Amino acid sequence: MDPVLFAKALFLGIIEGLTEFLPISSTGHLILAGDLLDFRGEKEKVFEVVIQTGAMFAIVWEYRKRFGRVLAGLASDRAAQRFVINLAVAFLPAAVLGLAFGRLIKMYLFHPTSVALAFIGGAIVILWVERRERTPRVLSVDDMTWGDALKVGFAQAFALIPGTSRAGATIIGGMLFGLSRKAATEFSFFLAVPTLVAAGAYDFYKNRALFDPDDLSVFAVGSVAAFVSAFFCVRWLLRYVATHDFVPFAWYRIAFGAAVLLTAWSGIVDWSPS
Numbered sequence: 001m002d003p004v005l006f007a008k009a010l011f012l013g014i015i016e017g018l019t020e021f022l023p024i025s026s027t028g029h030l031i032l033a034g035d036l037l038d039f040r041g042e043k044e045k046v047f048e049v050v051i052q053t054g055a056m057f058a059i060v061w062e063y064r065k066r067f068g069r070v071l072a073g074l075a076s077d078r079a080a081q082r083f084v085i086n087l088a089v090a091f092l093p094a095a096v097l098g099l100a101f102g103r104l105i106k107m108y109l110f111h112p113t114s115v116a117l118a119f120i121g122g123a124i125v126i127l128w129v130e131r132r133e134r135t136p137r138v139l140s141v142d143d144m145t146w147g148d149a150l151k152v153g154f155a156q157a158f159a160l161i162p163g164t165s166r167a168g169a170t171i172i173g174g175m176l177f178g179l180s181r182k183a184a185t186e187f188s189f190f191l192a193v194p195t196l197v198a199a200g201a202y203d204f205y206k207n208r209a210l211f212d213p214d215d216l217s218v219f220a221v222g223s224v225a226a227f228v229s230a231f232f233c234v235r236w237l238l239r240y241v242a243t244h245d246f247v248p249f250a251w252y253r254i255a256f257g258a259a260v261l262l263t264a265w266s267g268i269v270d271w272s273p274s
Contacts, residue, residue: 008037009218013051013225018233020055020196020226021189023126023168023249024256028115031162032260035112035271043210045106047222049203054223056196058230059189079142083190089146090153090170090187091194097157098199110162112260112271118163119257126250129172137178141187144179151177152187156195163257166195172246185241189234 015033019026030048034040060067073080098105108114138144155173159166167188174184204211263269 005218006221008039009047009221010225011037012039012048013054013222014229016048016051016222017055017058017226017229017231020052020230021059021167021192021234021237023122023165023171023246024253025115025119025122025159025163025165025168026052026055027159028119028163028165031110031115032112032271036269042207043215045110046203046207046210047215047219050200050219051222051226052196053200054226055230056192057227058234059192061231062234063189082144082146083142085146086141086144086149086187087190087194090149090156090191091198093150093153093157094160094195095198098160101160105160105162113264114161115163116257116260116264118161119253119260122164122168123250123253123257126168126172126246126253129176130245130247130250132176134175134178136175136180136183138183139180141183141190144183144187148174148177148179149187152179152184152191156191166192168246168249181241181245185237 012030012033015029016026019029027048034044034048070077070080070083074084109118138148152170152174155169155177156166157169158164158173159169170188170191171181171184174187175181179187260269260271264271
């Protein structure tokens with residue numbers, strides 16, 4: 001493998017893993033990093049989607065016992081059946097809207113300026129939700145109804161806009177709709193499994209003609225890097241939400257988005273569309 005390409009794949013994989021489950025938008029970071037690294041084009045965009053699957057496996061590993069119990073009890077356990085139904089219901093809105101408008105979104109919104117604006121807009125929503133007085137109605141993922149799941153699913157659909165953040169939309173949306181911080185965070189993790197697998201598989205299949213066997217090593221490097229960095233990030237975030245809110249992430253989003261807009265306006269960085 002070309003060492004420069006190896007380094008880019010490794011770097012982007014680490015970025016994906018560190019940002020996928022935080023409310024700061026992994027897609028936004030990958031678009032910006034890809035633009036800076038001159039890692040652009042249809043094949044590169046598919047790479048960025050597929051390595052999300054590597055990050056997703058960090059969730060599968062972290063919650064392997066939970067997923068094992070669900071699979072074992074799917075035929076007779078009402079709680080396991082409700083868990084799977086909730087994931088399916090929450091998955092549907094983004095899946096349907098993504099299929100309907102995915103091409104238009106990629107055509108018009110996958111470039112640094114729109115990502116920066118979405119970073120700032122998402123931060124304002126986080127600050128608003130965090131400053132509202134609320135009493136959680138749902139304390140555990142196991143207490144969620146299909147109606148709760150559907151609301152989170154519609155919140156996830158906003159993450160089709162790059163820079164919004166899938167994790168941010170589902171966690172903050174969940175909190176807004178009555179979930180506790182811990183329940184919203186965990187359900188966001190679980191919902192990542194069908195969402196990221198479906199997105200990665202669909203994009204790879206749709207663009208399979210672009211690839212050859214030599215690309216497998218690039219995908220492997222990026223996916224492994226995403227898995228390792230996501231694993232440590234998930235462990236950290238579970239500890240963080242026990243005693244902290246998401247306000248620092250909102251200020252990070254504002255600073256990051258403002259920096260992109262400022263460097264674009266001043267000409268310091270040529271944020272050409274990716």
